[in-house]
Amino acid sequence: MISDANKLALNKTLETDLLIIGAGPAGITIARSFIGTTTRIILLESGEEGYNYDAQDLNRGTITGINAIPLDASRLRLLGGTSNHWAGWCRPLEEEDFKVREDWPESGWPISLSDLNPYYDKATKLCQLPRTSFDDLEYWQSQPGGKLLKKLNFNNKRLLTGIFQISPPTRFGEAYRKDLELAPNITVLLNATALELLLSNESSINSSVKKISGVLASTLEKKQFTINSRATVTAVGGIETSRLLLLSDKIHPQGAGNEYDLVGRYFMDHPWLRSISYLRFQQPGINWPLYFNETKLASTRIFGTLIPAPELKKSKKIGGFRIWLQPSSTSTAGIESARTIINDVKQGHLTDHLGEHISNLYADANIIADATYKTLFQVSKSPFKQETNSNSPYLGSFIDLNIEQRPNPNSRLTLDTSTDALDQRQIKLDWQLHETDWRTTTTALNTVAQEFGRINAGRVHIPTEFMSNEPNWPQLITSSNHHMGGARMASDPKRGVVNADCRVHSTDNLYVAGSAVFPTSGYANPTLTIVALSLKLAAHLRGVLS
Amino acid sequence: MKKLTYQNLTHLPNMSRRGFLHASLGITLALTSGNIYAINGGLFKQSPEDKLLSILNNQSSISVGQLILKESNLDLPAPKLLTSILSNLNLSLDTLTLITKKELSTRLQQQTTNDFDSWHIVNVSGWVIGLTEAKLCMLAANRSLSFQ
Numbered sequence: 001m002i003s004d005a006n007k008l009a010l011n012k013t014l015e016t017d018l019l020i021i022g023a024g025p026a027g028i029t030i031a032r033s034f035i036g037t038t039t040r041i042i043l044l045e046s047g048e049e050g051y052n053y054d055a056q057d058l059n060r061g062t063i064t065g066i067n068a069i070p071l072d073a074s075r076l077r078l079l080g081g082t083s084n085h086w087a088g089w090c091r092p093l094e095e096e097d098f099k100v101r102e103d104w105p106e107s108g109w110p111i112s113l114s115d116l117n118p119y120y121d122k123a124t125k126l127c128q129l130p131r132t133s134f135d136d137l138e139y140w141q142s143q144p145g146g147k148l149l150k151k152l153n154f155n156n157k158r159l160l161t162g163i164f165q166i167s168p169p170t171r172f173g174e175a176y177r178k179d180l181e182l183a184p185n186i187t188v189l190l191n192a193t194a195l196e197l198l199l200s201n202e203s204s205i206n207s208s209v210k211k212i213s214g215v216l217a218s219t220l221e222k223k224q225f226t227i228n229s230r231a232t233v234t235a236v237g238g239i240e241t242s243r244l245l246l247l248s249d250k251i252h253p254q255g256a257g258n259e260y261d262l263v264g265r266y267f268m269d270h271p272w273l274r275s276i277s278y279l280r281f282q283q284p285g286i287n288w289p290l291y292f293n294e295t296k297l298a299s300t301r302i303f304g305t306l307i308p309a310p311e312l313k314k315s316k317k318i319g320g321f322r323i324w325l326q327p328s329s330t331s332t333a334g335i336e337s338a339r340t341i342i343n344d345v346k347q348g349h350l351t352d353h354l355g356e357h358i359s360n361l362y363a364d365a366n367i368i369a370d371a372t373y374k375t376l377f378q379v380s381k382s383p384f385k386q387e388t389n390s391n392s393p394y395l396g397s398f399i400d401l402n403i404e405q406r407p408n409p410n411s412r413l414t415l416d417t418s419t420d421a422l423d424q425r426q427i428k429l430d431w432q433l434h435e436t437d438w439r440t441t442t443t444a445l446n447t448v449a450q451e452f453g454r455i456n457a458g459r460v461h462i463p464t465e466f467m468s469n470e471p472n473w474p475q476l477i478t479s480s481n482h483h484m485g486g487a488r489m490a491s492d493p494k495r496g497v498v499n500a501d502c503r504v505h506s507t508d509n510l511y512v513a514g515s516a517v518f519p520t521s522g523y524a525n526p527t528l529t530i531v532a533l534s535l536k537l538a539a540h541l542r543g544v545l546s
Numbered sequence: 547m548k549k550l551t552y553q554n555l556t557h558l559p560n561m562s563r564r565g566f567l568h569a570s571l572g573i574t575l576a577l578t579s580g581n582i583y584a585i586n587g588g589l590f591k592q593s594p595e596d597k598l599l600s601i602l603n604n605q606s607s608i609s610v611g612q613l614i615l616k617e618s619n620l621d622l623p624a625p626k627l628l629t630s631i632l633s634n635l636n637l638s639l640d641t642l643t644l645i646t647k648k649e650l651s652t653r654l655q656q657q658t659t660n661d662f663d664s665w666h667i668v669n670v671s672g673w674v675i676g677l678t679e680a681k682l683c684m685l686a687a688n689r690s691l692s693f694q
Contacts, residue, residue, distance in 0.1 A: 155663070357605070459674060462669070
């Protein structure tokens with residue numbers, strides 16, 4: 001059933017078995033998992049079925065530190081949540097993303113990839129992807145439209161090809177609305193904003209393990225009501241989770257689950273450096289379909305990216321990264337590279353058309369590159385001659401970089417003094433990066449320059465600011481709307497807000513779903529992992545509530 | 547090795563009889579020694595530098611080389627440059643004369659691959675290029691200066 005909280009009587013108290021706050025991918029996934037059971041579910045959604053400006057306005061907040069996309073633009077309050085502007089990129093985390101890393105004491109999940117794998121398989125279906133094995137190139141090649149897909153022969157101790165599947169993208173609200181509407185045990189309550197979590201009468205604020213009775217919620221017209229539940233899941237995203245926990249100061253003076261001052265800390269995103277670098281081909285007309293576009297196959301779209309080999313991460317003590325190419329028919333370096341070049345020219349450092357000269361260095365570049373490639377890799381065909389297409393106008397490619405941010409306790413969400421339309425304190429994000437993140441960035445750029453040079457594909461331009469070992473983040477850096485952390489998962493309550501089952505350590509029946517629990521972020525977009533983790537949590541809750 | 551024919555020579559402008567004789571002698575000597583070399587700075591020389599630079603685009607290598615000379619802290623005085631390049635390419639002056647342009651190109655590309663693999667690179671205004679190709683560009687720039 002789908003209903004509107006505006007139609008509830010004032011001060012109404014609702015009873016349910018499981019309360020899920022937030023009807024985005026995580027909340028909807030958990031709710032759907034209870035279809036066919038007798039467990040009563042209430043799924044709260046702050047917005048409506050369509051976009052509501054007043055509801056969206058509740059997302060406003062302040063950002064300091066590294067430049068990020070405004071908080072009221074980077075997430076959505078409506079049925080389906082932020083999946084309504086999701087681009088659809090999917091890939092699971094890597095096995096080593098779950099492990100403790102030697103130089104990152106903050107790293108390590110209390111679960112492993114194998115714990116999550118069965119749920120990843122189900123999550124791919126929910127995200128409307130045809131294949132659970134992402135890097136199976138032979139399979140993709142066998143699909144109509146996939147014949148030309150080839151991997152570049154990078155040194156596999158440095159760079160690997162990581163294939164993303166692109167979801168249609170799944171708008172969870174639209175795709176699963178009917179399931180929710182028809183399920184007799186599920187009530188979706190629209191226009192219902194959670195104000196704070198409530199402490200059960202069975203617990204006191206001093207109890208070491210507390211019980212949550214439910215939530216105090218409100219409509220935009222400030223009509224308040226209460227929902228009592230046996231278990232509560234907050235599924236409100238990587239920003240709002242911290243906000244709701246911090247606002248719930250009747251559970252603990254510093255906020256629910258905040259006994260060790262961890263709520264809101266270790267906020268992460270995937271820092272995005274757009275067109276940060278430029279690959280100038282040794283010859284025009286190169287075409288690498290796997291890497292250049294979202295390749296449309298019969299059943300899906302895929303996109304090849306460049307990711308670090310585990311050996312590179314370990315030897316350079318860096319995080320993960322993801323590089324993707326955006327081919328260009330312009331003859332100058334990318335936007336930012338061009339800016340750097342212009343600055344250099346003004347300072348008298350550079351002759352015009354240097355990129356052209358770099359690419360024109362060799363008199364017979366195509367023949368040489370073709371021959372060298374064949375010699376180097378002992379193959380009969382090379383990508384240079386074989387795939388050169390006189391119709392392909394590409395002279396080079398912009399290089400986009402997403403990095404894995406090292407967990408940083410000073411990268412933090414706190415409550416601001418300003419309030420929203422429901423008199424709730426707004427959120428303040430102080431997004432901070434670690435010096436490791438700079439090393440990850442410069443290593444990524446150097447490695448891509450090294451590998452494209454090594455296989456004679458071309459030469460790479462790296463803006464001068466990235467030559468320094470000292471962090472000097474350019475203004476163009478931005479977030480990827482991948483809000484993670486703030487309620488990190490750890491076995492030890494002193495190191496994390498939730499345990500391996502996503503239950504808030506200091507409570508008996510409060511759970512967090514979504515990317516807020518990620519202890520580390522990997523390089524992959526988080527939605528697929530959010531859905532997989534939600535399925536795992538749902539399985540746990542079915543056991544608890546049965 | 548570039549082949550010079552009589553027809554080539556007669557088409558050269560303002561060829562004097564003396565010049566023609568010098569050129570003929572040069573070709574004879576070159577063929578005898580397996581090289582095509584200069585005779586008193588005559589018209590048809592192909593010095594080791596010329597042979598090395600023949601595999602690069604002239605204007606581009608000069609432009610890049612000029613920048614490297616200006617920007618880079620590569621401590622390679624001009625006289626040592628040729629020796630250093632030959633060493634990188636595992637060539638001697640004698641072997642340089644014996645290999646074809648195509649073989650030289652392949653050798654340079656292989657060495658460039660090795661340079662990138664071992665991160666022996668030069669950064670010129672943000673562009674990352676291999677050390678050996680950078681040295682060749684410097685050689686081209688030096689040569690262009692010497693002709694001015």
